[in-house]
Amino acid sequence: MKETYKIAIIGCGSISHSHVSAIQTGNLGEIVALCDTREDRIQGLLAKVPGAKTYTDYQVLLSETEANIIHICTPHYLHAEMAIASMQAGKDVYLEKPAAMDYEQGMEIVRVSEKTGKKVCVSFQNRLIESHLTLRKLIDSGEYGKVLGLKGIVTWYRGGKYYTDSGWRGEWETEGGGTLMNQSIHTLDLLYYFGGPVERVEGSVALRKNKGTIHVEDTAEATIWFKNGATAIFYATNCHVATNPIILEVVCEKASFSLRDNKLYKTMGKTTEVVAENSALAVGKACWGNGHLKMIANFYDALQGKDAYYCDIQDGIEVLNIIQNIYNTSPMKLR
Known part of the structure; x- marks a missing residue:
């Protein structure tokens, strides 16, 4: 039986709307929480996912949420920090590009993924x-x-x-x-x-x-x-x-x-x-392409053990x- 995932989105700027559209179009799971430091951005995304809990502190979200997948759609400098914290909180991560600020910081995400057993998909959706x-x-x-x-x-x-x-x-x-x-x-x-x-x-x-x-x-x-x-x-x-x-x-x-x-x-x-x-x-x-739905769906399938390609x-x-x-x-x- 296909698992119904509960999803939280951290960062409610422009790209997060593509994530929401992909999740809803593919019926991939339930978006249960949103987080941003700006209330106007939260409200803009909340209109598409009424009923989701809202947060302005991602660490509070991670400590409280029932979500098992975290989508990180924040500015670049927050990607590695948030991905690592999410995995340490027991969550799998769908991470917007770039994965980190440099290669060594990216390798730290790799090491935490290996240690926690949690998976990270990097959103190079144009491959699909x-x-x-x-x-x-x-x-x-x-x-x-x-x-x-x-x-x-x-x-x-x-x-x-x-x-x-x-x-x-x-x-x-x-x-x-x-x-x-x-x-x-x-x-x-x-x-x-x-x-x-x-x-x-x-x-x-x-x-x-x-x-x-x-x-x-x-x-x-x-x-x-x-x-x-x-x-x-x-x-x-x-x-x-x-x-x-x-x-x-x-x-x-x-x-x-x-x-x-x-x-x-x-x-x-x-x-x-x-x-x-x-x-x-x-x-x-147009520059984002139309691959978000495929990459997110494939990642979710892979989390269930299916042979589905995603950018690890x-x-x-x-x-x-x-x-x-x-x-x-x-x-x-x-x-």
């Missing part, structure tokens, strides 16, 4: 979008030969108001970084997801706009060498005047694949065809190692 799933299957099939190279490009706009309105973005102490840790982390994760284990990373970062308003990078580039011999090139900026669709390409020995406009294109010789298309977005921003904590912090190496090898040091 239809076109991405299809591409991963095509790569794994070997039909098109080995992966030779990959490309990821993110050109977005983020103005000063985006940072000043948040109260935490744009600062090393609270965001942990800029475009690498926030806007383009999903793209970096997909390069790792399609490319495999990483051997070496070299990159650079810069702060080109909003100087004085923010202190983290708004532009970054990197070359990534994978252990299988493939290489990836990566570029991301928040300095564009518009927010453009992400460009992601994978070149194999016998075909190349391009992800754009919510479709997966395959090119062999002079012939290009669409081989997969994403379903319509149910809720939230060890896999979910590999991108932090990539990011850390970009910062470390950058000629310009912003921190």
Whole structure:
């Protein structure tokens, strides 16, 4: 019999609404508690889950709640602290990206997970979008030969108001970084997801706009060498005047694949065809994708012992190692 989970959500900002929609659409469990330091955000989410208990202190929630799964949707600097406290309170955790502020902090989550036996899913839900799933299957099939190279490009706009309105973005102490840790982390994760284990990373970062308003990078580039011999090139900026669709390409020995406009294109010789298309977005921003429902549902199934794929904590912090190496090898040091 399928277990009915009781769920608490810590952090009631924008992304939490996607979590609520996914849980309710999939009938995945009962949301019994909400927590945020801002009452207006609690009330905004409470309208969708009337009857849930509300808290302004997450530690009080953990000590009182009947929830067995905690969804953490807070600013970056709180992720590791809250994930660890939740596991120590006997709860499994669905954790928004990034899992932590750096790789070593992420490893502390791994160690607590192993010690407590509690599981953590990192919300790299874009791995489970239809076109991405299809591409991963095509790569794994070997039909098109080995992966030779990959490309990821993110050109977005983020103005000063985006940072000043948040109260935490744009600062090393609270965001942990800029475009690498926030806007383009999903793209970096997909390069790792399609490319495999990483051997070496070299990159650079810069702060080109909003100087004085923010202190983290708004532009970054990197070359990534994978252990299988493939290489990836990566570029991301928040300095564009518009927010453009992400460009992601994978070149194999016998075909190349391009992800754009919510479709997966395959090119062999002079012939290009669409081989997969994403379903319509149910809720939230386009950059979040439509994979939340699948990732959350899979995680819940895995908690019941089913063979369901989710991004576990060890896999979910590999991108932090990539990011850390970009910062470390950058000629310009912003921190």
